[in-house]
Amino acid sequence: MENILEKTMNNEGKRRRALLRQRCFAIASAVIALAGAAMFFLPFVTFHLGKTAYTFTSLQVVTGFINVNGTPVTLPLLAKIAAAACPLAFLAGGVLILLKMPRLASGGFMLAALAPLVVMMTGNSISSTFLDLGVSRVEMSYHVAMAVMLVAGLVAAVLSMSTKGVDRLAEAVFLVFACMSVGAVTIITIYMIAAGTPAIAEIGLGNFLFGTEWAPSSGKYGILYMILTSVFGTLGAILIGVPIGLFTAIFLAELAPRRLAGIVRPAVELLAGIPSVIYGFFGMIIIVPAIKAVFPNTFGDSLLAMILILAIMVLPTIVNVSETALRAVPVSYKEASLALGNTHIGTIFKVLVPAAKSGILAGVILGVGRAIGETMAVIMVCGNVVQFPQLLQSVRPLTAGVVLEMSYSYGLHRQALFSIGLVLFVFIMIVNISFTLISRRGVKIDGRE
Amino acid sequence: MAANNVQAMNAAGHPSLHRSRRRVKDRVLAGLIYLCAAVTVCVLVGLIAYILIQGVPYISWDFLSTSYSARDKSLQGILPMIINTLYIVVITLLIVTPVGLSAAIYLTQYAKQGRLVKAIRFTTEVLSGVPSIIFGLFGYTVFCVMLGMGVSILAGCLTMSICILPTIIRTTEESLLAVPDSYKEGALALGAGKLRVVLGIVLPCAMPGVLTALILGMGRIVGESAALIFTSGMAYDMPKEFFGHILxxxxxxxxxLYQMASQATDPDAFHIAYATASVLLILVFLLNRLASLLSRVFDKSAKARA
Known part of the structure; x- marks a missing residue:
């Protein structure tokens, strides 16, 4: 009897302690939030323009301007919004946690922690604005306030989530990390567009996409031949790679004795893991000289070499995806076909392959994505001359166009390279999204067993 | 029986001709299938054998343990590149493991099917299809220029982390899903909290799968080039400080290998290229074997549980 009483009292004490802890966490995070918001009025960033230095608080980031050679320069809108949003998010979070809404509060604190990073990211465009106005040297240094905001935001977010217990805190942390890939894709898309459009706007979309001359030194930026090379190269690789890959997949899924499959399958896996530079090197020392030997009047670095290398590189993708698709076809289909007197080979080509069609197509699309985006291997064998793609002539695809000139380009030339990147990105996005759609449909069809 | 057959044949017109034609067609197709499988294997074997035969004679202890200089002909080793590769592998895995693991845990243990989960899955899929050159451009603008890291190993590691995140998430997710529900239910019934179940039961059971994911990621990092050429750069100095080297x-x-192969006129550079390619191939092969060994162990233990 006494024991039970003691236990209940203990539980009572435990609960009281938990409540106290919750309250402490809430108050602590509110205090930290206040401290973070107070950073609004402390020095945030110093601009060194030539020999003079301007120190800005966050408040001045929002309202202030710098007088450069008589023209007042304000900071970019994004920096202003971020700087103004930071203390607001802190205060809102603080109020929300006192109102016992920890989830919303920690969201607010996370935003507050993100804001100084956004201001920092706009730094590049700030310095290029000043450089355009004739300031010779632009540097930015950030003060302690920025680090305090960042840390305060994160700590307050963690504290406010832990008022709901460790489990909830852990779930929130997992969720934040899970959202990182969403964040990465969003940011990559935004930056590719932001970095790629200025040059296109300056050159003109038509001139850029359909111009046939690429001569940055004389201001000619036409990438039609690069686009065509990428397209032809990919098509060629698919034409060679798909039959071989599909047949290898059929071999693995249907015909291979177990022991032989046990050798071929790891080989295909290994083929997928070999670095692209090694494929390029292999192309350089085997395929290019071979082409030169067969067609003595050429250099060997050619569209053909590029196609052959890409065909080898897309093989593992096509084999893997097709084999999975073939294996997913219900056994009853095969049995029915065999029972009707069809031969094994006939069954494969008349029943299994059509049933696995969408899966195989998904593999082909994945292969297209690989081939279009492949860079280093292609650079090493394609010869890198910008001209209309012909099978035995040197060519340059989009990817090679970016890498080869990146190191020494500047100004519009460099921006144009980012525009090439954007074109490539658009191609890839189309390929990716159609892959997702088709593989989803494939799942529906294969899932009917 | 025989009479029936004859009747059927007569009914079908010229059945023997038809059948033999079909048999020929089958034979040809089967031959093609075997041929294509043989081509695939031959390409792989030919590639590996040729590079190893040309490269292995140049691999020596000196080659692996001395530094490199473009000017000094006596310094032709690859030690700095090995160290840089190690740096990038270790730091990238340190960054990507908590993120990828947490994401996989959320997707498998906490998430309810909804718009958010769909968005996460879709973007992960998209991310895995983005070519590395795009990651390179992105990493260069964001990490090197905007965040002011300059061309550095750290910027390379951050870029690579985004690059291999989808691989890590997907592989880890599979291994987490393979843990039987009864384990979780047992632990929950004994009064363990959700977090305790996840960290104490599910994660340890899925450990071989997680390790496989990390090794696959390592393979990607070791083989990556286009994403690193702008972000971690081409310097070949020996590291002077342990932590300072990161920047x-x-x-x-x-x-x-790319740099050496591009200097096509110099025979010495070609020898280095062959040897470096061989070292890379051996590394990739070992990682590949390790991954399949681990997943076999994992399969076995899963079967033992079931």
Missing amino acids: QSGRTLTLH
Whole structure:
């Protein structure tokens, strides 16, 4: 009897302690939030323009301007919004946690922690604005306030989530990390567009996409031949790679004795893991000289070499995806076909392959994505001359166009390279999204067993 | 029986001709299938054998343990590239493991099917299809220029982390899903909290799968070149400080191979290229074997549980 009483009292004490802890966490995070918001009025960033230095608080980031050679320069809108949003998010979070809404509060604190990073990211465009106005040297240094905001935001977010217990805190942390890939894709898309459009706007979309001359030194930026090379190269690789890959997949899924499959399958896996530079090197020392030997009047670095290398590189993708698709076809289909007197080979080509069609197509699309985006291997064998793609002539695809000139380009030339990147990105996005759609449909069809 | 057959044949017109034609067609197709499988294997074997035969004679202890200089002909080793590659592998895995693991845990243990989960899955899929050159451009603008890291190993590591995140998430997710529900239910019934179940039961059971994911990621990092050429750069100095090196530019093995192969006129450079390619191939082969060994162990233990 006494024991039970003691236990209940203990539980009572435990609960009281938990409540106290919750309250402490809430108050602590509110205090930290206040401290973070107070950073609004402390020095945030110093601009060194030539020999003079301007120190800005966050408040001045929002309202202030710098007088450069008589023209007042304000900071970019994004920096202003971020700087103004930071203390607001802190205060809102603080109020929300006192109102016992920890989830919303920690969201607010996370935003507050993100804001100084956004201001920092706009730094590049700030310095290029000043450089355009004739300031010779632009540097930015950030003060302690920025680090305090960042840390305060994160700590307050963690504290406010832990008022709901460790489990909830852990779930929130997992969720934040899970959202990182969403964040990465969003940011990559935004930056590719932001970095790629200025040059296109300056050159003109038509001139850029359909111009046939690429001569940055004389201001000619036409990438039609690069686009065509990428397209032809990919098509060629698919034409060679798909039959071989599909047949290898059929071999693995249907015909291979177990022991032989046990050798071929790891080989295909290994083929997928070999670095692209090694494929390029292999192309350089085997395929290019071979082409030169067969067609003595050429250099060997050619569209053909590029196609052959890409065909080898897309093989593992096509084999893997097709084999999975073939294996997913219900056994009853095969049995029915065999029972009707069809031969094994006939069954494969008349029943299994059509049933696995969408899966195989998904593999082909994945292969297209690989081939279009492949860079280093292609650079090493394609010869890198910008001209209309012909099978035995040197060519340059989009990817090679970016890498080869990146190191020494500047100004519009460099921006144009980012525009090439954007074109490539658009191609890839189309390929990716159609892959997702088709593989989803494939799942529906294969899932009917 | 025989009479029936004859009747059927007569009914079908010229059945023997038809059948033999079909048999020929089958034979041809089967031959093609075997041929294509043989081509696939031959390409792989030919590639590996040729590079190893040409490259292995140049691999020596000196080659692996001395530094490199473009000017000094007596310094032709690849030690700095090996160290840089190690730096990038270790730091990238340190960054990507908590993120990828947490994401996989959320997707498998906490998430309810909804718009958010769909968005996460879709973007992960998209991310895995983005070519590395795009990651390179992105990493260069964001990490090197905007966040002011310069061309450095750290910027390379951050870029690579985004690059291999989808691989890590997907592989880890599979291994987490393979843990039987009864384990979780047992632990929950004994009064363990959700977090305790996840960290104490599910994660340890899925450990071989997680390790496989990390090794696959390592393979990707070791083989990557286009994403690193602008972000971690081409410097080949020996590291001077242990931690300071993270903010220096550093060339990996793959980029070294690219650089050496591009200097096509210099026979010495070609020897280095062959040897570096052989080292890379051996590394990739070992990682590949390790991964399949681990997944076999994992399969066995899963079967033992079931």
